[in-house]
Amino acid sequence: MAQDEKRIALLIDADNAPAGKIDAILTEVARYGVANVRRAYGDWKNPHIKGWEATLHAYAIRPVQQFAYSRGKNASDMAMVIDAMDLLYARNLDGFAIVSSDADFTPLVMRLLTDGVKVYGFGENKTPEPFVNACSKFTYVEALGQPENAGATTATHPRSASELRSDARLLQMLRGAVDSTSNEEGWSPLGAVGQQISNQASFDPRNHGYRKLSDLIEATSLFDVRRDEQIIWVREKPKAHATAKAKRTPRKRPAIQTS
Template sequence: MCAADARVAVLADCDNTSPDILEYALRVVAQFGRVVVRRGYGNHATLANRWQEALVRLAFTPCLQYQYAAGKNTADIALALDALEAMFDARAETFCLVTSDSDFAYLCRKLRERGATVLIVGESKTPDALRNASDQFFEWVPPEPASDAEEGHKAKPDAPKPPVKRRPKMLISAVALLAADTPEGKVGLGALGQYLKRTDPGFSPKTYGHGSLSEMVSTYPDLLMGHENGGHWVSVRAKPEVPRTQ
């Protein structure tokens, strides 16, 4: 099964991290396949407050776990059992755990022993025991808080305007991410478009004022497009840095 067809399960430990991490986790796992399982685990206090909006908006199934005794984290046990069940039922072969809790290190090792690919999306506080138990660790860095001037600007609704040609930084990040592990440092235009659609189902070049993805890519001064295999395959790569003269 190719990476594009791989089934991915994203399981979030809501008691251990911030809901802001979810969108980053979905962007990361989009390169590994199609997300078929989205679940968030936590107690009533967690899921009823700050996590509720994020789980609903990003189509995650909330898995509420009551704490039957003080100090007992039943949500962790439920997450681990659901991960193993999804693996044995062949619902997923790639697992992304959104957590910084080293208690999941053993679960990671068991999943990998059975042939599953395990990804961890966590914060800088994630211990090495958990990082090293996964196939790949992705560190999420919380965004800096917006200034008062930016907040005031956002509060004022803008009048509808025709879309202008824009170059979002996320496209450069996507090229860098997808091309990082390739020998030539290139990614196919089709694969790039598929990845962007996975990270944002509503993605369209027209939203940014462009008629097509190729037209959009061509406006980036830091990216290069090339036609290969007789023009049947279009590649995208970062423009090489020009060495500085002494």
């Protein structure tokens, strides 16, 4: 392993993750580092997770048996949390990849982040927002697995311009990132915009149906995009900027004249 490669612990909640997406998940994790720890947690006598059995050996994932000691309680969650904290205290990892659609892992993610490690989350579209937003980056598994030559779209259906513009949180994040990284002419390098967004929130354009951030920004129809050799520049369109500013500025009431 190269000295500068990041070391990632891949922890899978087999009860709440689809086995059919593991190849795409590992490919994604490889973008951030080497998954030198690979563990999947569950009660392997439960037929519900039988689909994982063939996957474990093929991808060198160690199964961790966790019996359901109490009805209605997920003992696998507790086992994952204990292992994650043991791995954190060992101080030989740079990040964690947690595969689950269960919001119960949100406190764990927040705890890991306080130690300065990255947490990459993977789960289905049904994953509750607290877990999604807590991660350094969260990717819906439905958005993974599209061939590289398939253009800008992903397995998640691309959201239309009107759908994107109706997402207040998304627009606030995009506008804020462009504004904070812009030069005197209002242009921002796309790389700086992406870095600003990743610093403030969990974000992946594929969750909105677009493979690249530039494709997503263009799809909103609210930004000008300019390609200058190897650099992509982004600027909010003057009309859109003026409209947004007008909405934020309260209208002054006319003065009442007295005789």
